[in-house]
Amino acid sequence: MKLNLLKPLAFIDLETTGVDIIKDRIVQIAILKVFPDGREELKNQIINPTIPIPPTVSLVHGIYDDDVKDAPTFSEIAVDYLNFLDDSDLAGFNSNKFDIPLLVEEFLRAGLCLKLSGRNLVDVQSIFHTMERRNLRAAYRFYCGQDLEGAHDAAVDICATYQVFKAQIQRYENVEYSNDGSPVPVPITNDIKVLSQLTTFNFLDPSNKLIYDEQKQAILFNFGKYKGQSLLEVFSKDPGYYDWMMNKGDFSLSTKKVLKRAWKAIHNSDNRKHIS
Numbered sequence: 368m369k370l371n372l373l374k375p376l377a378f379i380d381l382e383t384t385g386v387d388i389i390k391d392r393i394v395q396i397a398i399l400k401v402f403p404d405g406r407e408e409l410k411n412q413i414i415n416p417t418i419p420i421p422p423t424v425s426l427v428h429g430i431y432d433d434d435v436k437d438a439p440t441f442s443e444i445a446v447d448y449l450n451f452l453d454d455s456d457l458a459g460f461n462s463n464k465f466d467i468p469l470l471v472e473e474f475l476r477a478g479l480c481l482k483l484s485g486r487n488l489v490d491v492q493s494i495f496h497t498m499e500r501r502n503l504r505a506a507y508r509f510y511c512g513q514d515l516e517g518a519h520d521a522a523v524d525i526c527a528t529y530q531v532f533k534a535q536i537q538r539y540e541n542v543e544y545s546n547d548g549s550p551v552p553v554p555i556t557n558d559i560k561v562l563s564q565l566t567t568f569n570f571l572d573p574s575n576k577l578i579y580d581e582q583k584q585a586i587l588f589n590f591g592k593y594k595g596q597s598l599l600e601v602f603s604k605d606p607g608y609y610d611w612m613m614n615k616g617d618f619s620l621s622t623k624k625v626l627k628r629a630w631k632a633i634h635n636s637d638n639r640k641h642i643s
Contacts, residue, residue, distance in 0.1 A: 370533065374454060400451065475624070593608070
């Protein structure tokens, strides 16, 4: 079936050196861009991660150090891929929790910013888990009636994700679902904006260390001893916490970018009422 798109929808899948968004790197990126007229364009690239690929990880996706030694680094292809995604909503399988946050981090390392505001983000896994609860291989078998051959190759996986997504829309169109935060069941529709609302995404900080509280209109820590407290509150009583986070390698560039902006806002504000 043809998707009801107002602008292109880019399905993203990454194969990486591991599952740590901060420390691990991309070894393969595949993006399937689907246009409103139904046209499709696939970009698929092996990437030199500049760090060793653990053998246990290579056994999963089949990409070894020898396969990437002559490949371009992400920084070398970053501008091309940023331009390719520029006009698109984003989708993938578990993409809101892994692929997109890691991709944001890789762009920041390359000195570029993948802007997420104004985009719809559709996580096909979330639709699957909401409606059926199960991995991509099972989803492909369930929705498409076939076994997935060549899983863990980014291009194979992302094409399968696209097929699963189209089958989901066809299967669940007008079927009502209910979110924890939704008092009224909402029908699944062939509408990217509605489908993106099936999942949440932290646009402020994709690594989810910082969150924005609408009620308090403040940025809050979402981890550690200051969890639930605002940046303004913590930095006022413990200014050394800022230096600790900025100099510690365990925090993502996305988190540090927000911290730096917040720190500057605190010290440049006369009334210091809130950080926005």
